[in-house]
Each structure stands twice: as C-alpha cells, then as structure tokens.
Amino acid sequence: MSTLGLAMVEATPSPALRPYVTRLTAYHEHYERPVTRSEAAMPGAVLILGFGAPTEVDGRPVTSFAGGLGDRFTLTRTSEPAEGVQVFLTPFGARRLYDLPMRHLTNVVVPVEDVLGPWARAAVARLAETPSWTDRLALADRLLARRILTGPELGPEVPWAWARLLGSGGALRVSRLADSLGWSHRHLVARFHDQVGLTPKAAARVIRFERAARLVRAGTPIAEVAASCGFYDQAHLNREFRALGDLTPGQIRPRPGKPPRAD
Known part of the structure; x- marks a missing residue:
C-alpha cells in the first residue's frame, strides 16, 4: 500500500472477547517524513501486533509491543511504513493475556515476545499473511479469545x-x-x-x-x-x-x- 497517511479499519470484538478487549483496529501508516506523537494515558492497555518497519516508543525501536496502564503520556515516532493490528485491552484482559502481575508493565512498553513468547511470533506471522483487513481482524479476534480465556481466572x-x-x-x-x-x-x-x-x-x-x-x-x-x-x-x-x-x-x-x- 503506497497511500500516504494513516488508514484504519475498526471491528467490534466478539461477545467472548468484549469483557477483555474494547477495540480492535487494523492499520497502515506511511508518511513523507517522520511523525512524532504524544500518546495520552488511558484507562486500558495497548497491544500492537505489527509488521513492517519498527516504531520508536519512548526512544526504543519496536515492531510488535505490549504495555500496561500508565499515568503519563508516551512518545512515539514513525519513520517508515508500518502496519498491523492494534488491540485495546481492559486491565483484566491484559492481566489474563499476559499472565503476570500488571504492576510489572506500569508505564512500560516491551517487545511482545517478552510477555507472549512463541504465541506472539506465530500470531504476527499469521496476521501478516492475511491480506484482507476484515479477515485479519477476525483472525486476531479468534487468536486473542483463545489465549485470554486460557489465562488465570480473576475474582470479581x-x-x-x-x-x-x-x-x-x-x-x-x-x-x-x-x-x-x-x-x-x-x-x-x-x-x-x-x-x-x-x-x-x-x-x-x-x-x-x-x-x-x-x-x-x-x-x-x-x-x-x-x-x-x-x-x-x-x-x-x-x-x-x-x-x-x-x-x-x-x-x-x-x-x-x-x-x-x-x-
């Protein structure tokens, strides 16, 4: 895709995923020059299952990455064409998906393999091989639902x-x-x-x-x-x-x- 700018398609998570994921978005971005953004703190966590060029997050180049909730903004910088699926998780979706105390990810962004291991590599490869954005989002939904629902049960x-x-x-x-x-x-x-x-x-x-x-x-x-x-x-x-x-x-x-x- 050679179109300049940011293109996005959003899907509503399936019923099984809705307690844990609020938004699923397929995206592609390509700019004439590097673009720096300040990503505001939000009451949720973000997972990027990306492919293409890496994005700088607080100065660190990462392609697919995971983060927890934070109480400060995050700086990102995009220099080359990138695409993937962006997942907006509830705190409890992130807790079940990553299966680790969320305090370890407070105000932190890490390569997705650090918290999801081989599952992340396989998921990103399958998403990259799926050309249709609609099919890509449906696949991401299925993969995430299976992974999250096998995570630790949380009390009410x-x-x-x-x-x-x-x-x-x-x-x-x-x-x-x-x-x-x-x-x-x-x-x-x-x-x-x-x-x-x-x-x-x-x-x-x-x-x-x-x-x-x-x-x-x-x-x-x-x-x-x-x-x-x-x-x-x-x-x-x-x-x-x-x-x-x-x-x-x-x-x-x-x-x-x-x-x-x-x-």
Missing part, C-alpha cells in the same frame, strides 16, 4: 471496583470502594497493583483525565469541564492535561465552525 472484586471507578468518572473515593468490599485500603491497593497496574487513586486520576478530554472534545466549556470532573480549578485541569496527555485543553477544543472530533 477488582473488576467490580474498576467498573465503579469508571462509572463515576474517577470521582469515587477509594475509601468507599474498600469499605464496600470489606477490604483494608492496603489490600485494595495490592489487588489493584496486581490486576490493574495502578493504585486506585492513580487509576481514578487517569479515568478523570479521559473523561475531561472527552468533554472538551465534545465542545463543553473548559471551566465547566474543570468543575464537573472534580478539578480544583482550571489551572489544575491544565496541569493534568500536560502530565497525562502532553497537551492543553485548548489544543483539543473544537474551533468555531468545526465539528467536534469523534474520538
């Missing part, structure tokens, strides 16, 4: 607490979560570290940032976003956007005459 407590945090936009107090579960604060933090990779407080911070960014993109006044998302003031909102996204609210706010971005 942390997924319940995570869902409560998401539903509150990161506003729910950690003490309330612990009390509702009948756990100590220390036990809740330990279980979050294992299954999510962040403490509940850090997870709430990332969730709140994502909600605020979504509202700003939709055209909500910035002062209203700061108040409704629980920031102390607009200056606090700006600091969080810089720390977690390497941008300011004004950089993503829709301009007059332009429709809001869909993402």
Whole structure:
C-alpha cells in the first residue's frame, strides 16, 4: 500500500472477547517524513501486533509491543511504513493475556515476545499473511479469545471496583470502594497493583483525565469541564492535561465552525 497517511479499519470484538478487549483496529501508516506523537494515558492497555518497519516508543525501536496502564503520556515516532493490528485491552484482559502481575508493565512498553513468547511470533506471522483487513481482524479476534480465556481466572472484586471507578468518572473515593468490599485500603491497593497496574487513586486520576478530554472534545466549556470532573480549578485541569496527555485543553477544543472530533 503506497497511500500516504494513516488508514484504519475498526471491528467490534466478539461477545467472548468484549469483557477483555474494547477495540480492535487494523492499520497502515506511511508518511513523507517522520511523525512524532504524544500518546495520552488511558484507562486500558495497548497491544500492537505489527509488521513492517519498527516504531520508536519512548526512544526504543519496536515492531510488535505490549504495555500496561500508565499515568503519563508516551512518545512515539514513525519513520517508515508500518502496519498491523492494534488491540485495546481492559486491565483484566491484559492481566489474563499476559499472565503476570500488571504492576510489572506500569508505564512500560516491551517487545511482545517478552510477555507472549512463541504465541506472539506465530500470531504476527499469521496476521501478516492475511491480506484482507476484515479477515485479519477476525483472525486476531479468534487468536486473542483463545489465549485470554486460557489465562488465570480473576475474582470479581477488582473488576467490580474498576467498573465503579469508571462509572463515576474517577470521582469515587477509594475509601468507599474498600469499605464496600470489606477490604483494608492496603489490600485494595495490592489487588489493584496486581490486576490493574495502578493504585486506585492513580487509576481514578487517569479515568478523570479521559473523561475531561472527552468533554472538551465534545465542545463543553473548559471551566465547566474543570468543575464537573472534580478539578480544583482550571489551572489544575491544565496541569493534568500536560502530565497525562502532553497537551492543553485548548489544543483539543473544537474551533468555531468545526465539528467536534469523534474520538
């Protein structure tokens, strides 16, 4: 494919995969000159099953890579044509897929073979041999479902607490979560570290940032976003956007005459 720019096709995960994967995307990117991006922190983990030229992630060249949740932005740089499948995992999808405590992947990106071994090499080879993007996404869905469903079973407590945090936009107090579960604060933090990779407080911070960014993109006044998302003031909102996204609210706010971005 010689077309310049970024081309993407997205598929809805199959029912068996939906508790663990939120999005599956086939992509191809090719630019006239190197492109550097700041990838914002998000309440999920990203897996790239890629082929073609490597991408620099925080200065490290990798083609297929895995990462956990983080509470900072990540710098990427694309110089040559690359393509593959991008997988957006829930924390619990990542925990079952990688079968290791998620605290080992907090703010970290590693070559996918480091966490998935021969399975990753075989999966990438099969995806690369599948020319149709629709077929490629269907194959990725099947491969991921088989792998994740053979991973370790997780108890319901942390997924319940995570869902409560998401539903509150990161506003729910950690003490309330612990009390509702009948756990100590220390036990809740330990279980979050294992299954999510962040403490509940850090997870709430990332969730709140994502909600605020979504509202700003939709055209909500910035002062209203700061108040409704629980920031102390607009200056606090700006600091969080810089720390977690390497941008300011004004950089993503829709301009007059332009429709809001869909993402």
